[in-house]
Amino acid sequence: MISKRLGIVKNIKSENDLIQDLFVDIHGDIQRAYNYIQISGKAKVGDRVIMNTTAVELSLGTGGFHYIITNLDNPESSFTEGGHIMKLRYTPIQIKVDSVEEQGSPYHDTIKNFTDLDKLPVAIGELHSIIPPFVATFKKICPNKRLVYIMTDGAALPLAFSKNIDILKKKGLLENTITYGNAFGGDYECVNIYTALITAKEICKADCVIIAMGPGIAGTGTKYGFSGIDQGMIIDAVENMGGESFIIPRISFSDSRDRHNGISHHTMTILKDIANKQTNVVINNGYDRQKIEKMIVQLSQNDINSKHKIIYAKYNDTKKDLDNYDLKVRSMGRTYDEDSELFDASSCVASVIAKKLNE
Structure with missing residues (x-):
């Protein structure tokens, strides 16, 4: 089982095209969370997000952060062009990538x-x-x-x-x-x-x-x-x-x-x-x-x-x-x-x- 919590994005510490380092309010407690844009889209201050909080609650050193599963204020996203190979396969967050091996690849x-x-x-x-x-x-x-x-x-x-x-x-x-x-x-x-x-x-x-x-x-x-x-x-x-x-x-x-x-x-x-x-x-x-x-x-x-x-x-x-x-x-x-x-x-x-x- 995973532990999930609802939070509100309070601040964006840093970001690039692939990841956002966020501070999120969880019932009045400000905690750190990572958002992978390829999975849950770009978040903005004020967005309500569902997070996987398992690692922090287990006090794990490795992977010991919250990770955003979905953004309730930005719940939908569209395919990028190309790619048919799946990673994180058969999970709710599986994503498609442009793999170099696939038949549609120029490589x-x-x-x-x-x-x-x-x-x-x-x-x-x-x-x-x-x-x-x-x-x-x-x-x-x-x-x-x-x-x-x-x-x-x-x-x-x-x-x-x-x-x-x-x-x-x-x-x-x-x-x-x-x-x-x-x-x-x-x-x-x-x-x-x-x-x-x-x-x-x-x-x-x-x-x-x-x-x-x-x-x-x-x-x-x-x-x-x-x-x-x-x-x-x-x-x-x-x-x-x-x-x-x-x-x-x-x-x-x-x-x-x-x-x-x-x-x-x-x-x-x-x-x-x-x-x-x-x-x-x-x-x-x-x-x-x-x-x-x-x-x-x-x-x-x-x-x-x-x-x-x-x-x-x-x-x-x-x-x-x-x-x-x-x-x-x-x-x-x-x-x-x-x-x-x-x-x-x-x-x-x-x-x-x-x-x-x-x-």
Whole structure:
């Protein structure tokens, strides 16, 4: 069941063509709510809106906001032209998109005639927060190379929810965005990861691709019960199609949970038990010796060395790269200074790929 409440829009904090950040009066209590324009149309001050308030009432950190279901003062809307593929399928808020694969698409034959990714480098990460440091480092080293972001449907489904991507696009650091599965709102919409990769190479003309879920992640403290497990399938997809995959390991020495200390058990599960194809595992050896030794032991104990290619590389300029583009980062509530290894791991992968492209 979902929890629903009626409220009145009191203020529009910010908005763009896809999303509005609103303050809504719920029985005299002013609370924050997001409105996805593709779903419920544009809201204005004074409108009566029905909201899904479930996450806030459960005190969830991930997705912990109200979301507008419908606008009682703007209840009707009309189709946009084109598109026959549905996302959020078989739900009351299913939406149609212009998918690159469908027969009416100008890109249909491009998808149909695809042959090979031709060693396109693809970085695969788990948390959405690893995207800004990757982009900042990659663009510093390769300012003229085309970088494309593919968003999975493992967390937030509307790309519009990501402030990171909005900022990176506005700064000209990402050339294109692609959403697949039930994720929506990218520059290009795709049915699955395979056609998303084809779109990145053949339509966006990417020199490099970064793939990660949107904001948020579902985790349960169990080996297989986390939404980032799809990284294993993505590695296989990249390798099956002739690309070159690089996993961005989830690394932290600030997380109080032992299972996420050093190299996260999420990354270990992906590499040991889920991915069938060999991938490149980039480890930043710019950390202090004790931390590096712990990660070496973790890789050895899980037999990762025999299954995948381990690349040790040193990169210590993450903070400079972020400051260069005036980018702020935060993950699990922690800033760069509070959890630097997490962000450094992402930058290190970007540096390895960028330097290879410049050879």
